[in-house]
Each structure stands twice: as structure tokens, then as C-alpha cells.
Amino acid sequence: MNTKVLKTLEYNKIIEQLISKTSSRMGKELSSSLVPYCDIDTIRSKQKETSEAATMILRRGSLALGGLKDIRSSIKRLAIGGDLSQVELLNIGEVLRVSRHVKSYAKSAKDSNTANNLDTIYGLFDAIEVLNPLYKEITRCIISEEEISDDASHELYNIRRQMKVSNGKIKEHLNKIITSSTYKNMLQDPIITLRNDRYCVPVKQEYRGSFKGMIHDQSASGSTLFIEPMSVVELNNKIKELFTKEKQEIEKILAILSSMCFEHKEELAGNMKILTEIDFIFAKGELSISLGGTEPIFNNDKYINIKKGRHPLLDKKTVVPIDIHLGREFTTLMITGPNTGGKTVTLKTVGLLTLMGQAGLHIPAFDKSELAIFDDLFADIGDEQSIEQSLSTFSSHMTNIIDILQNATDNSLVLFDELGAGTDPTEGAALAMAILENLHKKQVLTIATTHYSELKVYALSTKGVENACCEFDVKTLRPTYKLLIGIPGKSNAFAISKRLGLTDNIIEDAKELLEHKEIRFEDLITELEISKKTTIMEKEKALKYSKEAEELKNKVTMQREKIQKQKDKILTEAREEAYKILNTAKDDADNIIKSMNKLRTNSDNSKEMEMQRSKLRSSISSLEKNLSTGIKTKKANTKSPKDLKAGDTVFVSTFNQKGTVLEPPNAKGDVQVQLGIMKTKVNIKNLSYVKSAEVNYNNKAPKNKNNISSKSMSISPEYDVRGRSVEEALGELDKFLDDAYLSHLPQITIIHGKGTGTLRAAIHTFLRKVKYVKSFRIGKYGEGESGVTIVEFK
Template identity: 55%
Template sequence: MNQKVLKTLEYNKIITQLTGYAASTPGKLLCQNLLPMSDYHEIVQAQTETSDALTRVRMKGSLSLSGVRDIRDSLKRLEIGSALGIPELLSISSLLTVAARAKAYGQHEESEEFPDDSLDSMFRSLEPVTSVNNEIKRCILSEEEISDNASPGLHKVRRSMHGINDRIHTQLNSILNSCRSYLQDAVITMRDGRYCLPVKAEYKSQVNGMVHDQSSTGSTLFIEPMAVIQLNNELRTLEIQEQKEIEAVLADLSGQLMPYTEELAIDLQILTRLDFIFAKAALSRHFKCSEPKFNTEGRIHIKDGRHPLLDPQKVVPITVWLGTDFDLLMVTGPNTGGKTVSLKTVGLFTLMGQAGLHIPAFEGSELAVFEEVFADIGDEQSIEQSLSTFSAHMTNIVHILNQADSHSLCLFDELCSGTDPTEGAALAIAILNFLHNMKCRTMATTHYSELKIYALSTPGVENACCEFDVATLRPTYRLLIGIPGKSNAFAISKKLGLPDYIIDDAKTHLESEDETFEDVISRLEENRVTIEKERAEIESYKAEIARLKSGLEKKEERFDERKDKMIRKANEEAQQILREAKETADRTIKNINKLAASSGIDTKALEAERTKLRDSLKKVEGGLSLKQETKKPHKAINPKSLKLGDGVRVLSMNLNGTVSSLPDAQGNVFVQMGILRSKVNINDLELLQENSVSGPGLESRRKGSGSSNIKMSKSFGISPEINVLGMTVDEAVAQLDKYLDDAYIAHLPQVRIVHGKGTGALRAGIHKHLKRLKYIKEFHLGGFGEGDAGVTIVVFK
């Protein structure tokens, strides 16, 4: 990938952010050297590693790799048998500690729901060399200190040194106390590694010893008293022995590491790679990225892509596709509308994806593998080379045309601008036509109307625009594919206060073709906005219909469950009554048999009666079942003769009702049975005869007008009872009004309102409403066996 495009598309800024997430120096170096790849399999492998690392971070938390050190020089010294110094051994120990931590992080239980991924083999290949690492930690406390227990010889030497030090300080404290008047300060100092006293120059002869130093003024001499010279000599000898013991300890530790140089090299390589991979995962998590799918057919489909270098609170996601129905996309629109950002987003996402980085876009976005990405974006003017803006851009375009092929992605910002518009537009069309014929994937921004027409009239070329709100004079930054953009120069100028007569004069200088084209674009934009609003309304209606349908289906299911439950309960109660009757009869007959036997009466007749009674009970019991048998209608109904409002009996439910819809192709109709409306097959219905319906005054009106027939038909479907349990007062009154009207029209003498006892608020609200109805003669609470205070009986006039 050429270096120029990396700078133009600001890929290096992404790499800088990636480097900040690496914890080790080798990992940071690997991040800094990351470049886009062009091999499909390598790209997919890199993307998979990033995704697997991100999955582990989400499931197990972050992995700290901050202790990884570059130990390659130390490994070379070990290979030739050299002993390592304290800092080198500590670096190796730090590396091994991180390796142990990473290996534990990579392990998971067999029962744990954690998929095998591309990182498993790396974690398994780590070798912490725990025994040697523990020995290094035991012997070396810091870069300046070796433990006293590192070796028996070192322990013995340091114990002797402590003894000599104590003796020296005892002697010096004694001299200090006896010769305090000779001393400049009452302290013990070190000079050339030996203990001395600061003696005043004039008292030099009073302190017998060796002079090691003097102050800058010459007033103080640092004298080593003769009494401690021998002790200092012994201490110096012990220090030399101590250094030899330390060197022996370091040589021993180095010798223990020599067999593991290959394992150490592998650990360094794997941990550096893991640091690099987890840095990519951290970057993906920061930008809320997703793994793109890759193809080698040149297809790009970015869903809600957000440029990673823009403010995440303000950036507007764009959706763009290329390479399916068209391979050249022409983006138009006003300045500062987001055209350049759209170009850079597509180019930067391609570079990031081919480098193994996730992209900040919606899940399922697709990118193509390109061998080269070319971009001509920004001001290319060069004062040093005496090139104008147009010349500089053209120099870059010539280079692109010489290098680009069908495996390239080309991005042009304001193609052939900076020169005569007519010549620039013609030149731009020729350049784009050349790239289009080469099947090169191309995106270009422009203000030229000729290029918009070229995109409309050329197969495989598509228009796009960055939306602009003329009412607010602000771009929306939305990219709309399939619609050419409008410059909006006149609208913007008018909004900013340019007089109408100047704008009108400017319109007269427009070519008629240009004006017509701009009008077409305006109408397209208006139609698009209208269609989007209508589409949103349709989606809202569809969602509401789906919600209502779901609610009705649930209500129907609850009704069916309730109906089956009631039938089962009734059959179970009937069977229980029969069982109790049978037991009572058996018990009574046995008692009679006993009495008859004790009285000497012949019991054969009684036993025969008992057998007959038992047989009768069995027949009745056998006739009951938890599932009622469906009765057959006495006379089949002709679907063509069935009319709306006909009175029918639903045989399976043993309820009367009225037909509220005509039969469909399967013979199903809707029947209204009181407050219940159910879908029933015509084979489960039986027509009701008029003379089978009874009610007050019905005989006198049987030969009446059509309205009487309507009333009789109405009565077929009215239940003598309404249930308003669980409703509010307002809901109950609304249901009650319609029910009472229907019941009154149907000439029912009285009806029952089931409202329950509860707090009494519902009952009080219903009674208050009933007092206002003039066609009600009276109402009262139900008596014993009628529901008591939970039911109100209403009598009509």
C-alpha cells in the first residue's frame, strides 16, 4: 500500500491511537509498523484474532501485558554462555511472570461455555519456566540488592561484614566522644569507601590516623583513625568477597536459564503478539466497532459507518455501498455537507479492515480486498515545485491512472476543479469513464452538473448526494445514494439576504437545460422526503395492526381455555354427584338388607332392585365424559340461504346467537352470542324457528312489521347476564349502556349485572348510572342463590 494514501486518509492517526493501547515496548513497536495487507486469508486471520481477543475481554476482563521486556540481547548472551547482570535477570523474570499470568488467563474449564478460538494455541504455547523464575525472585530483591540468602557463601560474608561494621562504629563513637572539641561536626563520614572523622585542621596532630580528604576551605580534614584502619581493611576485603559471591549467584541463575533460551524467545514473540492483538481489541471497544466481512469481488457495503476521528457525539453515521449494481459513485451536494468525510470514511475503513482492525460501523458491514487504494483529496498546491492547485491535483491523478487497475479503489475529491468548468467537467468525465471501463471501484465528489447527467445516463454509474436542509441552511450529513445533489446556491443566497432581483437576474443567465435539470432534482428531492414520511407512517400502521392482531389472538386463546375449563369442571362435578349418589344408594340398600335379614324377610327382591339401580347409575355415568360429543344439526344449513341476523344455535357450545358475517370458503361464520363473538363452522349450527322463541308480548307481535322481526332476531343473541368484573366504573358504564339498550329492544323482562363485591365502588357507580335510565322500572341486589351483593337485578318497564 502506497505511503501517500496512508497520510491522506489519516491512517497514521489511527495507528497512533492503537499504539497507545499497547502495554509493552515490543507491542508498541508492532503497532507502529502495522500496514494494510492485501492477502485475503491473512486479513481474515487478523480480523478473527481481533474478534477473539474482544470476546475474551468481554467475558473475562482485560489482560495486563505491561511487564513484557525486550530480552533478545540477553538471550544472545545466554547462548554464548555469558552471565547476565541483575537488570537482565529481572527483565527475564518480568517476562516469565507475564507469561504465567497470560497462560492462566487463557485457560478455561471444559464445562465453561467458552469457544475455542484463534488465540488458544498461543496461550497453550507459553512456557512460564516457573522454577527458575521463582529462584530469580528469591535471590534478587531489586536492581541494587541481592538477598542475603541467595547463597550460603554470601550469607556468611554479609554476616561478617555486619560484625566488622559494628566494631568500627563502636571505635569511632568512642573517639568521637573523647575528642569532640577537635571535631568540626560530631558525625561519622565516608571517604573513598572508608570511615572517617571530620577533624579541625588546627587539631590534626591531636588525632592519630590517615588523612583521606579535606574540605574546599581547608579548615576540615577527614581522618581515618589508626584504631579503625585495620578494621576498615578487613571490611574492604569482605566487600570484595561479597562481590565475588554475587557474581557467582548471577552466574548460577544464568546457568539455570541457559536450557530455556528457545522457550524464552517463544514467550517473547507470543506475548508481543498478544499485546498487539489485545491493543486492537481495546481500540475496537473504544470506537464501538464490529468485524467487517471481506470479499474478493470488489463489493463494499458500510452500514451506519462513523468516521473514528470525528467527535462521536456529533458524527452522523453514513450508509454507502459500491461494487454490486454499480462500480462508480458520484457524490454531489453543497460545500461542508460531508462529501469529503464520506470519501475518507470509505477509504479509511478499507485501510483499517485490511490491517486487521475492526471498523466503527454496524454489524454485517462488508469490505473488499484491494491491492491498492488511491486518493486525491485536499489541497495539493506546491509552492516549492511551482505547481498550481489544478496542476498538483492533475500530477497526482496521472500517477493514479498509471497505477490503478480492477483491484484498486480510487477516491477523488472535487475531480478536475480549479480550472475552466466546461473543460474541467469534460476532463473529469473522460477520467471517470477510463476508470469505469477498467472496472476500478471509484468514488468521486463534484459540483459539475455534467457529471450528474453522466451518472444518470451511464450504466454502472450511480449518483449520490449529501442531504442539505434549505430551511435551516444546515447540512444533515446523511448520504443518499441514487439521488443527485443540488448546489442550492440560489436558496442559500436568498436565505442569507441577497435581493430577489439579483437572484432573478442570475437565473436568466442559466442555460435552460441546466435550469430544467435543477428543477428535476428539486422534484426528486421533494418526492423522496414525501415517500420517506409515508413509509414511516405505513410502518407505524403495520406495527399497530400487528399489535391489535396479537391482542385479539391472545383473547381468543384465553376464551377457548376458559370454555374448556368450564366444560371439564361441569363434567367433573356431575361425575362427583353421581358417585356420591351411587355410594348413598349402595349404603342404603345394604342397611335395608341387614334390617330385612334380621326380620326374616326375603331379600331377593331387594337385591334385584339394588342391581337395577346400580346399572342405571352406570349408564348415566358412562354418558358423561370430559369431552362433550358434538351434536349433529337436525337439518343442514345451505350457506347461500344464510343471512345476516339469522338466529342460530351453536351445538358444540349449546348457546343461541345471531349470524354476524356470511360464510367464507371453508364454511366458517362469526356468531354473536351475548358479549361473546366466535368463529363457528356452518356444520355446527342449527337455525332457530321463530315460534321457538318466547318473550313478553311476543305472540301479539309475531305477525307485526319487519322491526318486530329484528327485535326477535336481536333477542336470540342477548345474554340475560353481563359480567363487568375487573373493569373501572367508566369502562363498565360504557359496556353497560349498549348491553341494556340491546336487552330492552329484545324485550327481556330483566337482566343480571355481575360486578362483584370488592370495595363497592363499582357497584355504587353502576347504581348511580341506573338511576338515570328512564326505561328501567327497578333494580336491586341479588338474593340468596342469585349472587348476593355481587349481582344487581335490573327489571325493565
């Protein structure tokens, strides 16, 4: 791809942004050399790298690669058998430290299940060699660029210990000299100084002959001499020797470390290459996130479809996104409209996004935008926007256009800005049409901007060529920067001039100077623009309604599923509770009958009790079967019952349950019915006769003693014992409690009246002895107060 277009479309500024995201010198070098690829498989692979890096950053945070040093020259020195310096070994240690950090970053991502669909990135992570023994040895021996650890070797430790002892002796001896009264007047200052790596004292010039020692230096004025006393010369010599030994030992340590690095030079070179690649890839990921980029879809069909694309060098908060497509219905797009309307930005956006995509970088556009693969991209875009263009400018543009025509192929993208401008309008328009026709015949994808009306007509009349315009708001005299494909743009010169204050008579004179067909053409453009905008608005509205309908449908479906799950859950819980109650009832019934059998000594009575027990279990099992299979709703009798009276047993179709009539129907046909513990009014139309025996505990027990299922439907939850003696009341109450309990009534009300309280006390004493009574209490206000007792069963 020609390098000129990279500069024209400011591709280098994108590369500068990419470089700023890298951490190492090698990563910056790799970024600066990035150019667009032309192979679709390579492009998709590079795009996948960028996507994986962006995903990793968003999930796990940025990958810190600070401290990644350039050790390429050190590896070359190792390859020829050379030893490394202290600084070079430290740099290798830094590379190994970064390797450890990258491995740890990768492991933490894997542990948190972030590694899904990140094969490329993890392939690089896995290829890194940590080399822990080498890293530990380097960090153990070398503290900094100037300091080797005392523990780097046993010999170095001994040498430095001796140096410390010798230094202590010298300083002790010199301290005696500078504090001695003998030498007090001879010294310029009572201090110890170092000259040529030897300890000295500052002696006045006039005492040169009196102070014995070796002169190593003198002050600038010559008044002070730095003399090494003869008494410490031997100690200084020893320290000098120790310095030499220390240097030799350090060189030996560095040689050993260099030898260890030599053994791993291949792994070090591999790590260096991989870490540089990771630095570069993660820089692409960081750039994608900062631009709000997405991975485009690539094709070899020369089709471009950019959705809400933004120029990456403009402020993403203020730039107006564009939708542009090219390559299917038409191969040439003619963009017209006023200056500063966004035509040039549109050209540069398409060109720059194409270059970025082919370079493996994400583009700032909506997801699933499509780009074609081009072997080359040509652009003739000038920054000069002046109306008065010189001949030299026209010549420069024409030279560039000639080069484009000679080199463009059917696999190229060509961008022209103000094609044919800078010369006579008639000749310029003719040249522009000829140039576009030449490229159109060669099936070269072309986007051009122009002011010429002739080119608008050319686009309208030529198959495969389409008009487009950058929208302009005449009311505000401002461009909207929106691209409308399908209609040509107006120059709006008359409208703008009128808004700026030009008088109507001048504008009318100008219109008369135009041919009628030109005026009609401009009016047609206006109509097309209005129609296009209306269509786009209706389309957006339809899409919005469609989206809302889809969301509503999904909500209804989810709600329906939720209700069904709740319904199933409630039914399951109800069945489980019913089975639990039934099992409890079975066990209680068995226990009661067994107890009664033990109390009966007569064999005849025992047989009768066993038969009753079998009937009781059979009835309960029948009830269990009904619960497990569900209750089948009975149809209401079509004929309403007549002559209903209190005590009649009826079937209530609206509740799918039997009940007892409490009061005959009123004038409206409403009947008060007792349903279990509930009293309600039901219209006579929803009632039908039940032929089973009547149940009335105020008189006699029902004949069918063993039909517990029907009993539970009609038994009264209230029992009135007023007016009876204690013996009569307790005898009847015992039987009523058994039937009420077996009918699964949760509670009953015993009406005993207030009176003297004797009957109430006797009933309470009796209730305390009944095992299946959970609790009992005096009625509350509204329930009958002390005249009733409320009994709750277990």
C-alpha cells in the first residue's frame, strides 16, 4: 500500500496513539512499523488478537509491563561468548520479573474463568519461560547498578569484612592524630578526607616539613596539603589490595551469572520476542477501548457498510456518526453539499477506518460494521478550501489524479475531494465526469465530493453511481454532518444569502439568470431531501416500535413462564401438604382404634371395631386418590332446585363443593349456604340437590357414619350445647369432636352460653383430656366472648 495515502489520511496520528499505549521500547518500535495488511486471513487473525486483548483488559484490568528492558544486545553478546555487565544482568533480571508477572496475570484470569475464547493470547502466555532459578540468583547477587551483595559469594564476604576492619583501624589512628595537641596547630581542619582512594588529613603549607607523610593533593590556593601520615601508609596499602581483590571477585561473580544466562539465551530471546508481542497486542486493546472501537467484519466482495462510524481523531463526544455503504447497488458515491458540511470528514473517515481495520486495529463504529479488503487505497484530498485556487494547485491535484488513474485496479479504493475544482467550472465538471466514468468502467470503488450540478445529474442518470449529501439546516445556517445516501445535495446559496440579509430583489434577479431547468433541478433536490428524511424518520420509528414490541413479547413470555412455575409450585406444595395431612390422619385413626380395641374385652365388639377401622382407612384412601388425581369440576344442574329449606344438602357449582342450606332463598334468589367453616350467599341458579343424608348436629348424627369425605363437606363448624346437662353435653361433644377432627376442620366453636359457668368449666376440663385438641380459648369480641369456646385441632 502506498505510503502517501497513510499521511494524507493521518494514519500516522493513529500510530502515535498506539505507541503511547505501549510500555517498552520494543513495543513502540513494533507499533511504529505497523502498516495495513492485504491478506484477509492475516487481518482476521490480527483483529482477533485485538479483540482478545480488549476483552482481557475489560475483565481483568490492564497488564502492567513497566520495567520491560531491551536485552537484545546482551543476548547477542552472550551468543559470541562475552560476559555481561552488572547493568545488563539487572536488565535480564527485570525481563524475568516481567515474565513472572505476566504468568501470574494469566493464571489469575484462568482461575476466574476469564480465559474463554482467548486462545491467541493464552498461546503467547503459555510460551513464556519463567526461569525462576536464574531470576533468584541474579536478584540475590546484584542489589543495584552500583552495588553487589556481600552474600554474592563467600570470598566477597570475607574481603569486605577485612576492608571494614582495616578502614576501622585507619580511622581510629587518624582520629588520634586530628585530636592530638601535637598536630592541632598543623591541621587546617580536624577532619579525615579521601584522596586517590587513600585516607589523608589537611595540613597547613607551612608545616609541610614537620608533618611526616606522603602528599597526595593540595588545595587550589596551595595553602592546604592533603597528606597521608606515614603511620597509616601500610594500612592504606592493604585496603588498596583488598579493593583489587574485591574487583576481581565481582568480575568472577558476573562471569558466573553470565554463564548461567548463556545456558538460557534461547529462552531469554524467546521471552523477549513474546513480551514485545504482548505489549503491542495489549496496546491495540487499550486503543480500542479508548476509541470505543469494535471488530469489523471483513469480506472479499468489495462491500463497505460502516454503521455509526466516527472519525477517530475527532472528539467522540461531539463528532456526529455517519452511516455509509458502498459496493453492492453502486460502486461510485457522489457526495454533494455546502462547504464545512462534513464531506471531507466523511471521505477521511471511510479511508482511515479502512486502513485501521486492515492493520488489525478496531474501528470506532457500531458492532458488525463491514469493510472490504483493498490491495491499495488512493486519496486526493487537499486541505485548501479557498474558492480562489491557483493553477499550480490544480496542476498538483491533476498530477495526483493521473497517478491514481494509472495505478488503481478493481481491488482499490479511491477517494476524491472536490474533484475537478480549481479550473473553469464547465471544463472541470467535464473532466470530473470523464475521470469518474473511467474508474466506474474498471469497477473501482470510488467516493468523490463535488459542487458541480452536472455531476449530480451524472449520478442520477448512470447505473452503479449514487448521489449522497451532507445535510444542512437552512434555518440555523449550520450543517448537521449527517450523510444522506440517495439524494444529491443543494448548494443552498440563495437560502443562505437570504438568511444573512441579502435583499429579495437581488435574489430574484439571480434566480432569473439561472435557466429554468436548473431551478427545477434544485427544487427536485429539495423534494428528494425532504422525502428521504421523512423515510429515514419513519424507518427509525418503525424499528423503535418493532424493538418495543419484541421487548414486550419477551416480557409477556417470561411472565407467563413465571406464573406457570409459581402455579406448579403451589400445586405441588398443596399436594404435599394434603398427603402429609392424610398420613397424619391415617396414623391417628389407627392409634385411636387400636386403643379402643385394647379397652374392649368382648370379641364381638372387637370384630365390629376392626370393620369400622377398615372402612375408615378405605374412605381416607379414596380421599387421597382424589387429591392425587385432582378434583374434577362437576357441571351445575340445569334445573334450579325448588322449595329449598334450612338443612338441605346442596352442590354449589361455583365452588365445586357440597354445602348445607342455612336460610331459604330471598326475593333475589340468593341462598345462604354453609361450606365447611365458611358461610356465603349463592344464587339458586348455581345450586343443585344432593341426595345424601342430612347432617345436623343439633339433632342427630348422620346415618352414613363412615363417609368421611361427604362429612367434611357438610359438617357444621359450630356446636350448640345450651340447655343441656353436663352429662348430655359431654356425651354429644365427644362424638362431635371425633367427627370434626376426622373431617379435617382446623377449628370449631362450642356454644355453651354464659350462665353460671358450670357447663363451660366442665367442657374445658373435658377438652384438656382430648389428645388431638391443640388448644382452646374463650371467644373474642365479635365471636361470642365468654359464651363460646374456640377449639383448635392438632
